[in-house]
Amino acid sequence: MIENIILMNGYGIFVWPSFLITLLACGLFYYRTRKTLKKYEKEFAQEIKELSLEKRKTVLENSKIATRILSSYKKTF
Amino acid sequence: MFNFFYNSNLFIWIEKIINFINSIFFVLLISALSFALIFSPPDYLQGDSVRIMYVHVPAAWIGLASFSCIGILSILNFIFKIKNLTIITKSIAPLGLMFTCLAIVTGSIWGQPTWGTFWAWDARITSMVILAFFYFIYIAIHKLISDEDKAIKFSSIIAALGLINIPIIKFSVEWWSTLHQPASIKITGTSTIHSSMLMPLLLMFSVLILYCALIFLMKYKTEIIRIKKKNLKRL
Numbered sequence: 001m002i003e004n005i006i007l008m009n010g011y012g013i014f015v016w017p018s019f020l021i022t023l024l025a026c027g028l029f030y031y032r033t034r035k036t037l038k039k040y041e042k043e044f045a046q047e048i049k050e051l052s053l054e055k056r057k058t059v060l061e062n063s064k065i066a067t068r069i070l071s072s073y074k075k076t077f
Numbered sequence: 078m079f080n081f082f083y084n085s086n087l088f089i090w091i092e093k094i095i096n097f098i099n100s101i102f103f104v105l106l107i108s109a110l111s112f113a114l115i116f117s118p119p120d121y122l123q124g125d126s127v128r129i130m131y132v133h134v135p136a137a138w139i140g141l142a143s144f145s146c147i148g149i150l151s152i153l154n155f156i157f158k159i160k161n162l163t164i165i166t167k168s169i170a171p172l173g174l175m176f177t178c179l180a181i182v183t184g185s186i187w188g189q190p191t192w193g194t195f196w197a198w199d200a201r202i203t204s205m206v207i208l209a210f211f212y213f214i215y216i217a218i219h220k221l222i223s224d225e226d227k228a229i230k231f232s233s234i235i236a237a238l239g240l241i242n243i244p245i246i247k248f249s250v251e252w253w254s255t256l257h258q259p260a261s262i263k264i265t266g267t268s269t270i271h272s273s274m275l276m277p278l279l280l281m282f283s284v285l286i287l288y289c290a291l292i293f294l295m296k297y298k299t300e301i302i303r304i305k306k307k308n309l310k311r312l
Contacts, residue, residue, distance in 0.1 A: 005114065008119075008125035008128070009124055009125050011124055011126040014126055014186050014187065014189060014190050015114070015125060015126065015128045017186060018132055018133070018182075019110070019113075019114065019132055021179070021182055021183065021186075022136065022179055022183065025178075025179055026175075026285075029171075029172075029292065030288075030292060033296055033299070036299055037299045037302075040299050040302040044305060044306050044309070051309070063305070064089075065301060065305055066305060068092070069302055069305065072092060
């Protein structure tokens with residue numbers, strides 16, 4: 001049965017590469033997108049840290065998004 | 078109601094949706110792959126090579142749908158100047174390019190056992206290659222032009238021009254005599270595909286749509302953080 005699934009009556013040589021290419025491309029794309037997102041989150045959190053206490057307070061009070069980014073960054077790292 | 082569409086409200090939902098998709102994605106992927114590779118029957122003419130359809134067709138659908146979205150949203154953005162639409166189109170474009178390329182590559186692999194050749198310059202394949210070029214130019218404009226207003230203007234023109242190519246791709250198999258078979262699935266009218274193949278196809282399509290949603294949301298989130306970072310520097 002396993003042999004049938006792998007060989008697919010001689011069409012396995014076409015079917016498996018199609019699925020593998022698709023899965024590999026999707027996997028790589030996911031990895032790159034996630035990596036970029038985490039990089040930006042990290043940089044953003046660092047830039048917030050470098051702000052003076054007063055400026056940081058203003059940013060966090062005025063921007064819900066900044067607060068969310070910081071909290072999601074803290075969850076990850 | 079429109080308050081929901083403010084970035085700050087959307088941002089909270091983005092995280093929830095990303096977590097939800099992550100939690101169900103692998104179960105759906107495994108079941109879709111099992112149906113596509115094992116449980117679905119072979120075709121009476123094409124044999125097991127028909128299984129390539131389960132990645133080729135959804136990839137082509139997503140490629141076409143993504144560019145249609147980009148085109149329509151770019152035109153709306155050109156008229157109404159809504160900044161959020163640029164973020165959305167920029168987030169969709171790389172996904173669309175990847176799926177268009179996947180449709181071309183898997184179609185080429187499918188072509189060998191079906192037509193006896195990996196490549197033919199027939200109307201459907203050529204118009205898909207043109208679509209990939211439109212995606213490429215659209216992304217390149219946003220990467221290379223630093224003036225954002227100029228980039229939006231040029232990319233909107235490219236998106237509007239590329240939109241003309243979408244019906245050409247769709248109807249190419251009817252307008253010209255091509256190697257490519259006509260559509261088996263019709264929204265209006267009777268589909269000629271058997272339910273035993275339609276079900277795995279729709280399952281695989283749903284999984285890839287979920288994947289697209291996941292990537293889109295991650296890219297959208299990245300774009301928002303990038304804008305927030307820029308604003309921080311202005312402080």
